[in-house]
Amino acid sequence: MSHPSAYTAVGRLLALLVLVAPATADAAPCGNGAAGFPRWLGLFRQEAAARGISRRTLDGVTYDTRVVRLDRSQRSFKLSFEHFYARRVSNALLAKGRRTISVVADKLNRR
Numbered sequence: 519m520s521h522p523s524a525y526t527a528v529g530r531l532l533a534l535l536v537l538v539a540p541a542t543a544d545a546a547p548c549g550n551g552a553a554g555f556p557r558w559l560g561l562f563r564q565e566a567a568a569r570g571i572s573r574r575t576l577d578g579v580t581y582d583t584r585v586v587r588l589d590r591s592q593r594s595f596k597l598s599f600e601h602f603y604a605r606r607v608s609n610a611l612l613a614k615g616r617r618t619i620s621v622v623a624d625k626l627n628r629r
Contacts, residue, residue, distance in 0.1 A: 548581075555581035 548558035563576055594602055619626075 552581040552583065 548554040559576070559579060563573065566576060567573065594606065597605070
């Protein structure tokens with residue numbers, strides 16, 4: 519994805535997902551392959567339209583087998599929380615998080 523419009527399309531889709539995802543209780547399944555994707559996309563388009571998101575925002579969205587493969591092969595998601603935490607969370611990371619929270623606390627409390 520080296521073309522700027524590709525980044526724009528991905529950015530729009532990510533923004534859309536952020537806006538729509540919290541409002542839904544369950545993810546719409548698309549199955550374990552590309553066959554279920556058109557049905558899922560149709561349902562997702564309906565939901566997006568109901569929330570005032572233009573059809574153009576989803577134009578060009580396709581099932582990308584590479585993205586799905588990479589997503590489903592993330593080893594971290596196969597670990598228990600305890601194992602994940604032991605591998606990924608260090609005292610330095612926690613300290614950095616605390617510093618970041620203290621820097622942005624005022625902004626977070628304004629909401």
